[in-house]
Each structure stands twice: as structure tokens, then as C-alpha cells.
Amino acid sequence: MALLAVQGLRKSFETTEVLKGIDLSVGRGEVLALVGENGAGKSTLMRVVGGYTPPGAGTLAFEGGPLPGGVDAAEARGIVLVHQEFNLAPHLSAAENVFLGRERMRGPFIDRAGMERDTRQALTLLGCSAPPRARLADLAVSDWQMVELAKALNRRPKLLLMDEPTAVLSAPECERLFACIEAFRANGGSVVFTSHKLDEVKRIADRVAVLRDGEIVRIAPAGALTEHEMATLMVGRPLSDLYPEKPGRLSDAAPLLEVEDLRSPGHVRGASFALRPGEIVGIAGLVGSGRTECFEALLGLRPATAGRFRLRGAERALPGAREAWTLGLAYLTEDRKGKGLLLDKGLRENLLLTDGALSGGPMIDDNAERVVLEEAVAVFSIRARDRGAPVRALSGGNQQKLLVAKTLRPGPELVVFDEPTRGVDIGSKQGVYRVIAGLAAQGRCCVVISSEMAELIGLCHRVIVMRRGRTVGEVAGERMTEQEIVRFAMGLEEAAYV
């Protein structure tokens, strides 16, 4: 008997049907992967099973009995959902988050020590060294994901639903997560997860369900589908090469930007590099190596000093945030929800937040803005039926596409993409890569910070590696391989790098 059986499940938001009759079952000890384009309905399906939204029609059965609605009922039966967007309290400690709503008591008092001990244990199991007492706001995004997982596992689930758990993790962290899933499964637990990284789907899933526009178009053992077949099923048309051809590069072009000995307290301890027009430069490094902070410091988003900073050949002070933007230096944040988009506002307000107006004057020109929005929606294939609805109602991947569109306004010369394809489906990833290559071909400079090695190697002309807040090496051409990058990132190769 299946652990979870879903039959004829339908779900609509207002007038649009998001799930159109889903039949699905999950067995005990099984790992099922849900794949599909952005907006296909993966998260919605998980939320219905997890009791976060009621189904429109159809039945849900768990361990043979019907499943009453509501999160509490679902959790009581052993179904726990880890959301795509984090659901944590930033001002509480890791331990407090893990035990939130389930605080362990000793008499009338909260058993803080016990909770912290258990949290440490759970996090260690996940290979995460974050201290249980640390305030969440002080931890990295990858640690947040691990705290979310520890929190979910602490509820002792029989069925664990994970919505894009690896989106914010780098390769070694993913490995530890997979090991944990393996252990969980070995103890009889079942897992349903979504991911846009099809290689990991193939590796850890037993079965794969491909979702397209709210319908399951194929369920098959993971071994029976190649990555390419999955991608084709997802988008409904054959996909060409994922990475576009690298635009030709003028290696003798004068640098657009040069920085020496960039420092930012606590994170960046000496980064030096030069960026030229028309090139795509990758930035690699382990989580915590200061990649994000380095570029935030460079673009005025955090306090910083530099030994020397040159822009278009002219020496000057590091710019402030607004100044950087006026100088044509743009940054796409990795923290979409916290720093990227106003979730309560519509697409237009988000896309045109900075330059708004368009008329050049202080007034907003509605018609011009609508035209720009429709253009962006078309270019980035953003799926949003209701343009006025808050961005919160978009699927995660579509939010990411909107963020890319927003960052590229009005036409920066240097764009730093921090994890640009996080949570973006494979078809749209291809779209984002095309955009980046297109920018470079126009003579703009693109920096790509990514935890996905394949992305860096497939997309970039050269890759700069950071380690512990310093730039420690650079690879290009023949030497641009995963092993080589990892050697620098882990500190196995301490080449003199200027």
C-alpha cells in the first residue's frame, strides 16, 4: 500500500487552474522527484499535500486513510513540508527556530540547553557547523536551508516534502544533504522533492514525475529517463544546447574596472582583479569565501576600503550604492526575498523601482511603463497572468526572472549576477544565459557568481576563485575545469595571484 495516494487533485487560484487533475502515489522508503518548468505547479502541489492550502477537488489519502485539511493535521500524521522560500524567524537563534512551536520544556521552563544540544547534533548530521545559538540573521543562506531541514526532521516526519532544497547549496553541501536523505530513507522515511538540477534528480530519486502546466505528463523510474528527456518533457519541445556560444573577447580591451586589495570588515580580506568590457567572468569559491560580500563591497552595498580603485582608467574612491548605479554598475542579489523584490508590490513597481518615471522627469508615465513591462515579460518569459497582483503570487522561478529583468534596467555596463539561475527551470536558465552572453556581445561586462561549477565553466571566459575573503587564483581556457577550480577553492594550490 502506498504511503501517500493523490487522486484527481485540482486546484485553482481565482480563475486560473494551476493543478489539473493530478494522480500520484508515494511508497514507503521512496524518493520521488517532481520536476517541471517555473509555474508548472510543483510548489502548489506540495502545499496542498502539506495542508497549507486546501485542494479544489480530488482526494488525498495517507497510510490508507483520508487526510484531514490543515498544517497541524498533516504534521500530526507525519507530513512535513520544507518551503521553497524560507520560513524562519531571523531574530531567533538556530535552536529556537528548530524548536519553534515545539519548545522542549523542563517543568515550567524552556529547556534551552537540551534544545541547543539536539540542534547541534541535527546540524552536525547535516554537515553544518553553524552554532545553535547564533541568530539566524547572522548566518549564511545555506545555513538557513540546513536549519530548515533540521527543523523539519525534528518533527519526526514519515513523509518529507522538500521544495527546491538544493537551490541555495553548493556542491559539497548538497552531498551532505543527499547523505541525510539516504539515511532518512533507510529508516523507512519517504521523500518528495523538487529541483531544477536534473543531474541530482537522476542521482537521488527513485522515480521522477514530470509536471507541465498543472498536469503530470510522465512518471517513470529515474533510471529510465535521461536528463535531456526530462528537460524535453518539461518544456514540451526539444531543447538545444544549454549554454550559448561564448562571445568573442577582446583580451586587449582596456579594463572597465580595476580594484586592488579590496577589503570589507569580517568578510573580504584582500581581493584584486580587473574586469574588461565584453567578457564574462565567473567567481567561484566555497560558501563563506566572501564572493557575495566582495561584490557588495565593490558596489557600495557594504562598508569597504580598497588599495586602489579605477573605473574606465580613472582612479577614484569606491562608489556608494546610488553612485554605483548611476555609474552603470549593477548587482543582482542572491537574496531575492530579502533584498531583491518587494513581494507586496506588483510587477511594474518592482521592475521600475529605481528609475521609475522613464520620462526623465519626476512623474511616472503609466503607458510607457506598461510597454516596458510587457517587453520584459516577453523577453524573460515571465509567467504572470495578473500584472497588478503582488509579486508574492508568482512562482519562485518567475520572481527570479523578474529580478533579472529589474537589474538590467536601464542598461548597466557592468552587471554582477549573484546566483542568477537559482530556482530557474532549465528552459529559462537557457534564456538567462543567452541574456548574459548577449550583454557581453554588446561589449558589456558580466560577472557571474555561482555555486554551480558547470554553469561557470559553460558560460564564462575565465573564472576567478576566492578563498577566505581573498582572490586566490584564476583559471581560463584549457585549465578551466572543475578539479582546477576546486583545488584553488580548497586551498590546495596557493599560486601567487595578482
Place this chain on the structure above:
Amino acid sequence: MSDTALVVRERAGLRGALGAAGPLVALLALVLLGAAVNPAFLGPDNISNVLTRSAIVGIIAVGTTFVITAGGLDLSVGSMSALIAGLMILAMNTLLPFLGAGWTTVLLGMGAALLLGLLCGGLNGLLVVKGGVDAFIATLGTMGVFRSVLTWVANGGSISLDFGLRSVARPIYYGGVFGVSFPLLALLAVSVLGEVALRRMRFGRHVAAIGSNREVARYSAVRVDRVRVLTYVIQGVCVALATLIYVPRLGAATPATGLMWELEAIAAVVIGGTALNGGFGRVWGSVVGVLILGLIQNILNLSNLVSPYLNGAFQGAIIIIAVVLQQRRKPR
């Protein structure tokens, strides 16, 4: 897919419309109630009286809308008004021997008031934004400072405007054109300007963005500090404008001038549908909110059902109810 995508809807829906019209419905209900309670209520004298009185707090509430929409708070508006009134009168009285009891003196007094409003608002803004003091504490502090300075200048008593000047300045409050009083005209002008700035200008979009998520605004190259300080400056100028219109009626500034105006202004803004935590604001709503508060007071005065002394209790209760309703409407 693309066919449905072509249907561009800009957030209409019955629920949205009702939510937007809420304050208007309440206003209408109050008008009907007033008419039922006392036939004199709908008389032109009474209506114009209520409107003119509401105009003063209304002008202040327009500024408050900006501060709250940007996620700030200003508790000092009542005290600021008292201080501005006192110093403005003092300035005019001082100029009197040199310039005589004429419009020059009055206009210079008005200019001084506006300048002072700018400075007081700027002080609040700098304390909150550059000083990093929580808005509640910073403006609670200046609230004490402003009123106390006025009390000190007035030596505990009152600062009275010279009688000659009083009759010169009288039309500023009591006069009007085509039967519309100047205070009402001023409110109209300020609220139209405010509504345009908040809804139709880039500045307004930045104000709402900062209130919605300050980090997002900062990462979007919005001049966060400057915009936040500006909202407090706007508030200060609005207070000054309201005060300089009110002074001819008052004739004197006392330590009780503008008492509890912060409560009225904040209540009006929240009733009007501006999110108390920032991120969304509408100026016309605040104006409707002020009218609602004014009508309640007026109805209490005209009827003998409830003592008018309980007016403050009504205002306090309404602000709480408005906030509760706001939180209901939010998801989560």
C-alpha cells in the same frame, strides 16, 4: 498561455474595491447618522465649521501619511505645532514696532513658521535616519523638547498675538473665496499635491518601497536616507502650514496648543487605509479619516447621547479598531 497572459488586469476585483471604499462608506454613514441626530447638522454653517476645523489636522495628516508610508512615525507634531505657533507669534510681535501692523509683518511671521517647520522636521529626520534612533523614541523625545521649549518661552503662560496684527491676519482662517474657507482651500491644495507626489511620482514610489522593505530599496539604488529624511521634512512643513493658518484663530500659543494632535493625525492616516507598518499609503484616505474624526466630534457635540468629553476615547478606540481591521485584511 500567451492568450490569457494578454489579458492585462490591474488589480480590480470586488474585494479590492470594497477595501478601498471602506473609509468613504464610513464617512457616508456618519453623515446620515448626523442628519438623523440633529437637523442642524446638515446646515451650511455647521458643515463649513466642521470642514474648516478639520482642515488644520487634515494638513498635518497629509505629512503623516508620508512618514508612515515610509515606515516611520512622528509623535511630535502636536508639540511642534505649539512651538511653531509660539515662536511665530513672538516673531511677529517683535517685528511690529519696526514694520507696523500690516501684511509685511504677517507674511514674515508665516515665513518664519515655515522655516521652523522645516528645521523641526529636519531634526526629527536626522535623529531617526542619521542618528539611528528608533522613530518612536526620537520623536517621543522631540515631542517633550518642543512643548517644553514653548512653555519656557511663554514662561508657563501664553504668548498672545498683538491685537492689531490679529485683525490683519484674521481672514487667513475666517476668510475664503466663493464660500470656501481658506483653510479648506489649503487642505485641498496640500492633499492634491500629496496624492500626486505619493502616487504619481518616483518619489512616492520610493517612499512606499522603503516602507515595504528598506533593504530592497537600498539594493535598488534608491537614496534611502535622503527620502526618509525628506518625509520628516514634509511632515514639518505641513505642521507649519497648518499652524500658520490656525494662529489667527487661536490668537495665542499656550502649552496646551496642539495637544493630542499626533493621536488625531495618526488615527486619521490609519483609518484612511495607510498601512501602519509602512509600504502602502494614500493621502485622500487620510483626509477622509480626518473628516471622519471631525464628524464624530461634531455629532457628539450636537447630540446629547454621549458626552463630548469622551471624544478622545472615541478617537483612541477608532485607531485601535482600524489597526485590527488592517491586520485582518493581511494574509498570514
